[in-house]
Amino acid sequence: MISVVLAEDMHMVRGALVALLDIETDIEIVAEVDSGSDILPTVFAHRPDVAVIDIDLPGMDGLTAAAEVHEKLPSCRTLILTSLGQPGNLRRALEAHVSGFLLKDAPPSKLADAIRRIQAGERVIDPELALDAWSARENPLTARETEVLRLAAEGAEAADIAGRLFLSVGTVRNYLTTIVIKLGARNRVDALRIAREQGWL
Numbered sequence: 001m002i003s004v005v006l007a008e009d010m011h012m013v014r015g016a017l018v019a020l021l022d023i024e025t026d027i028e029i030v031a032e033v034d035s036g037s038d039i040l041p042t043v044f045a046h047r048p049d050v051a052v053i054d055i056d057l058p059g060m061d062g063l064t065a066a067a068e069v070h071e072k073l074p075s076c077r078t079l080i081l082t083s084l085g086q087p088g089n090l091r092r093a094l095e096a097h098v099s100g101f102l103l104k105d106a107p108p109s110k111l112a113d114a115i116r117r118i119q120a121g122e123r124v125i126d127p128e129l130a131l132d133a134w135s136a137r138e139n140p141l142t143a144r145e146t147e148v149l150r151l152a153a154e155g156a157e158a159a160d161i162a163g164r165l166f167l168s169v170g171t172v173r174n175y176l177t178t179i180v181i182k183l184g185a186r187n188r189v190d191a192l193r194i195a196r197e198q199g200w201l
Helices: 011-022 036-046 062-072 087-095 108-119 127-135 143-153 158-165 169-182 188-198
Strands: 002-007 027-033 050-054 077-082 100-103
Touching: 002 011, 002 036, 002 108, 011 027, 011 108, 027 036, 027 108, 036 050, 036 062, 050 062, 050 108, 062 077, 062 087, 077 108, 087 100, 100 108, 143 158, 143 169, 143 188, 158 169, 169 188
Parallel strands: 002 027, 002 050, 050 077, 077 100
Antiparallel strands: none
C-alpha cells in the first residue's frame, strides 16, 4: 500500500482528489492538509511514501514546502499538482527536488499512475511542460531581486520591503529599478506581470 499525504486548500478539489484516489486499491490517503505550513509536521507525523502538494497554498507555497520535505525527510517523495503550467514553475520545482510535476487538467488516471511511478523511484513530469521549460527564457533575476519583487507583488511598499529585508529604502528602490530593466518591463506592474507569466514568483 502506497501511503499519501494530500495538500490542497480548495475543499471541493481536495474532496475530488480523495474520492479519485480512494478507488485505487494500492493507494491510501493517510492525511489531508489545506495549508503549506502544515505539510512538514504532517509528513513527519505520518511518514508517507508520497506527498501530493498543490503549488499555490496559503501559509507556505507548495514548492517551498516540497523543498523542506526533501531536505528533512527525503524518503517522502513529492508530487506537485498545479493549474499553473508556466515553465518557470517547473524549473523551480526541479530545484526543489520534486519527484513529479502534473497539471490539474491531466486525465484522472494519470494521478494514480504518477504516484505509483514516483513511489517506485521514477521522476514524472508533464511532457508538454517539460518541452516548454526546455526552450523557456531563463529567470534573469537574482534570488534577492526575486524576493524584493515577491514582496512588492504582495503589495508591500519600498519602506516595508526595506524593513523586512534589513535594507535601506534606496537599495530597495535600486533593486526595483534593476528588476524593471532586466525584465524589459515598462514599470513595476508590468515587471510583476512578466514574472508571474513566466512562473518566476
